[in-house]
Structures are given as C-alpha cells and as structure tokens.
Amino acid sequence: MPDPSPPRLEICNLTRAFGGRPVVDDVSLSVAAGQVTCLLGPSGCGKSTTLRMIAGVEQPDAGIIRIDGQPVCGDGPTRPPEARSVGLMFQDFALFPHLTVAQNVAFGLPRDRALQARRVEELLERVNLTGYGPKHPHQLSGGEQQRVALARALAPRPRVMLMDEPFSGLDNRLRDGIRDATLDLLKEEGTAVLLVTHEPDEAMRMADEIALMRGGRIVQRGAPYNIYNAPVDKAAAAFFSDINVIRGTSRGALTDTPFGAFLTPGHADGAEVEIVIRPQHLKIDFDRGGRGPNPTAQDGTPARGVIQRARYLGRESLVDFRMEHDGSILTASVPGVFLPKPGTALWLMIRRDRCFVFPVSR
Ligand SMILES: Nc1ncnc2c1ncn2[C@@H]1O[C@H](COP(=O)(O)OP(=O)(O)OP(=O)(O)O)[C@@H](O)[C@H]1O
Numbered sequence: 001m002p003d004p005s006p007p008r009l010e011i012c013n014l015t016r017a018f019g020g021r022p023v024v025d026d027v028s029l030s031v032a033a034g035q036v037t038c039l040l041g042p043s044g045c046g047k048s049t050t051l052r053m054i055a056g057v058e059q060p061d062a063g064i065i066r067i068d069g070q071p072v073c074g075d076g077p078t079r080p081p082e083a084r085s086v087g088l089m090f091q092d093f094a095l096f097p098h099l100t101v102a103q104n105v106a107f108g109l110p111r112d113r114a115l116q117a118r119r120v121e122e123l124l125e126r127v128n129l130t131g132y133g134p135k136h137p138h139q140l141s142g143g144e145q146q147r148v149a150l151a152r153a154l155a156p157r158p159r160v161m162l163m164d165e166p167f168s169g170l171d172n173r174l175r176d177g178i179r180d181a182t183l184d185l186l187k188e189e190g191t192a193v194l195l196v197t198h199e200p201d202e203a204m205r206m207a208d209e210i211a212l213m214r215g216g217r218i219v220q221r222g223a224p225y226n227i228y229n230a231p232v233d234k235a236a237a238a239f240f241s242d243i244n245v246i247r248g249t250s251r252g253a254l255t256d257t258p259f260g261a262f263l264t265p266g267h268a269d270g271a272e273v274e275i276v277i278r279p280q281h282l283k284i285d286f287d288r289g290g291r292g293p294n295p296t297a298q299d300g301t302p303a304r305g306v307i308q309r310a311r312y313l314g315r316e317s318l319v320d321f322r323m324e325h326d327g328s329i330l331t332a333s334v335p336g337v338f339l340p341k342p343g344t345a346l347w348l349m350i351r352r353d354r355c356f357v358f359p360v361s362r
Pocket residue numbers: 018019023041042043044045046047048049050198
C-alpha cells in the first residue's frame with residue numbers, strides 16, 4: 001500500500017562525482033505540492049548539477065528520485081526527462097525565436113487546437129500578457145520574455161517545477177515584481193518548486209524552505225526565519241549578512257569578553273568558542289554628557305570603539321568601529337537616517353539574545 005500523500009518531489013542520497021571529485025554528495029530533500037524550496041549556496045557547490053539530475057539530463061552515480069512517490073531514477077527503470085512531468089526554467093530561458101508567443105507557450109501541449117488555445121490564453125492572462133500571442137520573442141522586453149518562458153514551462157501543468165537562477169538576467173527594478181508574480185502563479189498552480197539561487201535575498205523572499213548547500217552537501221534545511229536566526233555554523237551565518245566574530249574561551253559554561261560574559265553552554269571547559277553577531281545586533285550608545293552608556297541587562301557590558309568608516313546604503317548605514325580594547329574592527333548597522341562621522345568614539349553593546357556561539361572552526 002503506497003503512502004497516501006507522498007511528497008511531490010523526493011530525492012534520497014543523490015550523489016554525483018566528476019573526475020573522482022564528488023560534486024553532489026548524499027543530498028536528500030523533499031518538496032510538497034504548492035511549496036517552494038530554494039537550493040541556496042555559493043557558486044560551484046553543486047546546485048545546478050542537483051537540478052539537472054532531477055530533470056533527467058544528468059545521471060546520478062547513486063540515489064533515488066521520486067515524483068509523486070514513483071521512482072523516476074534509481075530503484076527501478078530510469079524515466080527520460082520528457083516522462084517526468086517536470087517543468088524547467090533556466091537563466092537562459094531561450095524562447096524559440098521563429099515561433100510566436102502563443103506557439104512558444106503551446107509548445108509542450110497535446111495537439112488539440114481548441115485545448116491549446118484555451119490554455120495559452122489563460123496563461124498569457126495570468127502572466128499579464130493578454131494579446132501578446134501573435135508577437136515574436138524579439139518584439140518583447142526581457143521581463144516579458146521571462147513571463148512567456150514561465151507560461152511555457154507551466155502550460156503542460158508539470159508536477160514539479162525546476163528553476164535555475166531564473167531571475168538573474170533581469171534588472172533589479174523588474175526582478176522583485178516578476179519574482180512575486182511568478183510565486184503567486186506557481187502557488188495557484190500547486191506546483192512543487194525547487195528553485196536554485198546563490199542570492200540569499202532571493203531565497204529569503206521566495207522560499208517556504210531553504211536548503212543551504214556547501215561543497216556538494218546540504219548543511220542546513222529550514223524556513224527562512226530559522227535559517228537566518230539559528231544558523232548551523234559560522235559560514236551559514238555569514239552567507240546571509242556580514243558578521244562580527246569575537247573569540248573567547250569557555251569556562252564553566254561562560255565565556256568572558258570585553259562585552260561581558262556570554263553563556264556558552266555545551267562547550268567544554270577550556271574550549272575556544274566564536275561568538276557571532278550580525279551588524280544589526282550590535283547596539284550603539286552615546287556618552288550621555290559624561291554619564292556613560294546605559295545598557296540593559298540584555299546588552300551586557302559596553303565597550304568603546306572609534307568610528308573608522310561609515311557607509312550610507314540607503315535603508316541602513318554600515319559603520320566600522322576600531323575597538324579600543326584590542327584594535328579589532330566590528331561592524332554595526334544603523335538605520336539609514338544616521339551617518340555618524342569617522343573619528344567619533346561611541347559605545348557598543350551586544351544583544352545577548354541575538355548572538356550565536358560556535359566552536360572555533362579551523
Ligand atoms: N559535466 C561536468 N563535468 C565536469 N565537472 C562538472 C560538470 N558539471 C559541473 N561540474 C563541476 O561541478 C561543480 C558544481 O557545478 P554546478 O554547476 O552544479 O554548481 P552550481 O552550484 O550550480 O554553481 P553556480 O552558482 O556557479 O551556477 C563545479 O565545480 C563544476 O565545475
């Protein structure tokens with residue numbers, strides 16, 4: 001008796017090496033209908049290779065791929081790409097230049113003219129291109145072409161949609177709108193989506209779940225909130241923002257620093273630890289006319305630093321401090337309305353509830 005509701009897409013222990021070097025190493029994940037999972041990681045970590053194996057254009061060395069619970073690779077005969085009910089959208093989403101928009105969208109549909117016309121019209125309306133059917137791709141802007149490509153990929157109602165950096169060719173202003181519209185459409189269609197990106201912002205914006213990949217392996221999976229607020233290690237934290245790192249030695253589950261003691265439970269006595277803080281969780285305070293800073297219990301002990309550099313980034317300003325106690329540089333983010341002057345001495349405090357503690361990574 002098969003599971004009544006298997007995940008739409010499931011991959012188990014997928015592995016692929018090139019020239020003896022594992023590029024995808026024991027990767028497992030699943031995506032439910034109507035869900036978006038983002039495979040996020042730096043260039044070369046194996047994202048596209050994973051996607052290509054699911055599409056069926058690359059063969060794994062080991063592992064199983066199931067769609068709706070049915071194996072399409074491993075655990076039985078391998079199904080060719082066209083028999084997997086998988087839609088593809090890549091960065092160079094080349095439309096067929098000699099076909100009209102309508103013919104492009106109808107490309108993967110059964111040869112029933114009335115049915116084709118209905119589906120094409122419905123999809124062009126959904127991607128806001130009603131009336132564009134007779135045009136040719138070269139008459140469209142990049143964003144319009146992108147929407148046609150999306151309509152084409154969705155036309156045969158694929159069970160699974162695989163997208164490899166599909167928005168990276170678009171300029172910034174277009175991108176946000178097209179991302180949101182794409183997401184709405186994919187959700188309406190109930191497709192399971194695996195989206196590859198190396199941009200954390202894109203993953204945070206699009207994903208129900210992020211699978212963080214590094215060196216061919218998935219190092220962490222979770223909702224964007226959890227991945228951002230409970231990173232599994234220093235590199236996972238650093239992938240999403242600049243970070244500050246303070247080293248110390250854990251003694252009796254406490255680590256002393258110039259910012260006071262931090263709880264470091266679960267670290268052996270004498271173990272070296274790294275306390276990792278995102279710039280927005282460094283709090284800045286003033287001298288208050290000689291009375292000194294005014295920390296709360298959450299903030300711990302203030303330490304003084306002198307501003308080296310301040311960069312205005314619009315929504316926020318990034319401020320680099322050289323700390324008086326050891327000359328190290330710490331970066332704080334402040335709302336963009338402030339742009340403090342280099343040379344100013346200020347106090348810094350660290351939010352206890354917002355720092356991460358990791359064993360020293362070598
Ligand atoms: N056919 C191939 N033959 C040999 N090596 C390959 C092949 N395909 C991919 N690789 C190597 O495998 C590694 C992972 O490639 P992959 O394209 O999966 O990375 P990626 O995570 O998609 O990176 P990017 O973000 O740059 O697109 C790279 O080092 C790449 O050079």
